[in-house]
Amino acid sequence: MDSLGALNAFVQAAETRSFTAAGRQLGVSSSAIGKAVARLEERLGVTLFHRSTRAITLTPEGGLFLERCRRIFCEIEAAELELSQTRAEPRGTLRVSLPLVGMLMMPSLSAFMRIWPAIELDLDFTDRLVDVIEEGFDAVIRTGEVSDSRLMTRTLGTFGYKLVGAPAYFSERGIPATPAELATHRCLRHRYPSTRKLEDWPLSDEASTIEVPTTAVSSAIEPLLDLAERGLGIACLPDFAVRDRIAEGTLVGVLDDAVRHTGAFRILWPSSRHLSPKLRVFVDFIAEHAFVGPS
Structure with a gap:
């Protein structure tokens, strides 16, 4: 020993x-x-x-x-x-770090808690790049590529982006027919909290040189959703964040053919550890319920 x-x-x-x-x-x-x-x-x-x-x-x-x-x-x-695994059900505390946009996963996380009541979720929402091992997380959910050889990874799902605005906004300002017409619109932009840089809108190659104007900036997704729903401009947001609102009619998608970027959500955990029962059921549930392919 x-x-x-x-x-x-x-x-x-x-x-x-x-x-x-x-x-x-x-x-x-x-x-x-x-x-x-x-x-x-x-x-x-x-x-x-x-x-x-x-x-x-x-x-x-x-x-x-x-x-x-x-x-x-x-x-x-x-x-x-x-x-x-011979016990009746997975149990214990599961400490997971998620990006701020992961707050939109709360319905899925709530459903997981109802199905697995013996698992205590300890959720840390931050866009800061955490050290999974040193900070003691069981797992982290992130977008982007994985470069840490100490970590194992599984892709949870992919997502696309959509340009959206409220019906009232488009009634007043008109619907842009081409990416170039975005220059005359009010645009709601996202800023990376870690670098303070504005996120580029993932327009197609022929439209990538267009200078997108800035009407408002936020380091989180939720305020951009709220501003767009209130008719204050066009926002470029992950499709899973706007899918329900488009179905309800509070937001409308535009210029779908001009948006090209697709991202992926991944869950990472230390490579020296097997997937515990509590982590395995969490990964399987989130992969099935939280993310689906680009719409």
Whole structure:
């Protein structure tokens, strides 16, 4: 068991790239993590980390050893999961980070809670790029490509974008027949909260050079939805965010052929962990109910 404890200290330090963060994860001091790794290095006769005053990085030997240790802990987790899956239902706290636009998933999340009452959802809504491992999340839901080799991923669904406005707005200002006519309209823009840059409207190649005017800016989707429904301009929003409103007639889509971009929602979790029963049912439910292909 002492050996497993040292291996766990090494894996946590390698994944967080910090003795301090590893100690926080395991509830011990950074000094204890450093000593455990040093004893492991002495026993193995190799250096596992390059150390500096600012960070630790794996040596080539440390990288090889990390992969083997991950497989060891995966096998242990698999054995534990086989036993846990014999229980009546998945249970426990599930800590998930979602983007702010994920608030539009609340009906699906509420339905999940009714079906799986023994699972406690701990939801963190933020557009900040969180560190899944260091911050202790079971999983994160995000858009865009995945570049962290420490994470496993599954695509939940794809989405497109739609240009929308209220019927009253188009009655007053007219419906744009071409992308170029957007220059004469009131446009409601989204700003990335992390970079403070305006999000470009994903117009087709021939329309991509059009300068879209800005009437109002928001770092969240909900205010843009509200402004568009109140007839204050045209917004470019994910199709799943406006689908119900279009069906109800409070918003109308325009220039569908001029919008080309499609994105994907993905759920990510640490590669050293198997999907637990609670995470597996969450992933399956959200993939089925929250996102469908571009409309």
